[in-house]
Amino acid sequence: MKKGLLIVLSGPSGVGKGTVRKQVFKDSSLNLVYSISMTTRPPRPKEIEGVDYFFVDKETFLKGIENGNFLEHAVFVGNYYGTPKFYVESLREQGKNVFLEIEVEGAKQVLSKYQDDPDVLSIFLLPPSIEELEKRIRGRRSEEEEIIQERLNKAKREMTLKNQYQYTILNDNIKRASDEIRDIIRKRLNKK
Numbered sequence: 001m002k003k004g005l006l007i008v009l010s011g012p013s014g015v016g017k018g019t020v021r022k023q024v025f026k027d028s029s030l031n032l033v034y035s036i037s038m039t040t041r042p043p044r045p046k047e048i049e050g051v052d053y054f055f056v057d058k059e060t061f062l063k064g065i066e067n068g069n070f071l072e073h074a075v076f077v078g079n080y081y082g083t084p085k086f087y088v089e090s091l092r093e094q095g096k097n098v099f100l101e102i103e104v105e106g107a108k109q110v111l112s113k114y115q116d117d118p119d120v121l122s123i124f125l126l127p128p129s130i131e132e133l134e135k136r137i138r139g140r141r142s143e144e145e146e147i148i149q150e151r152l153n154k155a156k157r158e159m160t161l162k163n164q165y166q167y168t169i170l171n172d173n174i175k176r177a178s179d180e181i182r183d184i185i186r187k188r189l190n191k192k
């Protein structure tokens with residue numbers, strides 16, 4: 001059996017990675033599985049343990065780092081986020097195409113670890129503008145002003161890293177952006 005792809009979707013917080021990812025996943029022919037991350041951030045209303053994230057305390061997370069359990073990890077606006085290593089490789093071995101939705105620091109770690117792997121696909125999702133991104137981050141209404149400002153400042157810095165990805169996709173329209181990502185995945189699968 002052919003080993004699955006590792007698909008890395010990154011881009012600034014608030015750009016709509018989650019929404020686009022859910023749309024892309026509607027195409028079951030792509031054989032995608034979502035890598036559920038671990039985080040120390042408290043759950044937002046409606047977020048579900050083991051579906052959106054594995055929510056853990058800082059001590060558990062730090063132990064995970066110490067034990068080498070993460071493929072990558074990063075601190076984002078005061079909280080830890082990381083990709084559990086185990087699932088990614090075992091699912092790829094089963095021929096599944098594993099989808100990571102992560103911020104840029106973690107993506108950098110993954111892309112450098114896998115630089116010789118032809119089955120890694122990296123995609124950066126761009127917001128139509130910084131103003132639009134601010135509107136989206138504020139629209140969530142789940143964070144304090146200070147955190148919103150931090151996320152916005154971070155987004156501006158994150159945008160400068162887009163050239164490190166194989167593809168950049170503009171998210172001005174969810175359907176179009178998702179269709180483009182599906183096409184990219186399909187084409188790569190056909191080449192294998």
Ligand code: 5GP
Pocket residue numbers: 011012013014017037038041072073074076081082083101102103104105106107
């Ligand atoms: P949020 O708090 O909005 O859910 O996530 C904050 C940022 O962390 C987003 O850009 C999100 O994509 C990213 N993120 C989520 N899971 C991971 C992960 O496992 N590793 C890294 N590096 N970033 C993650």
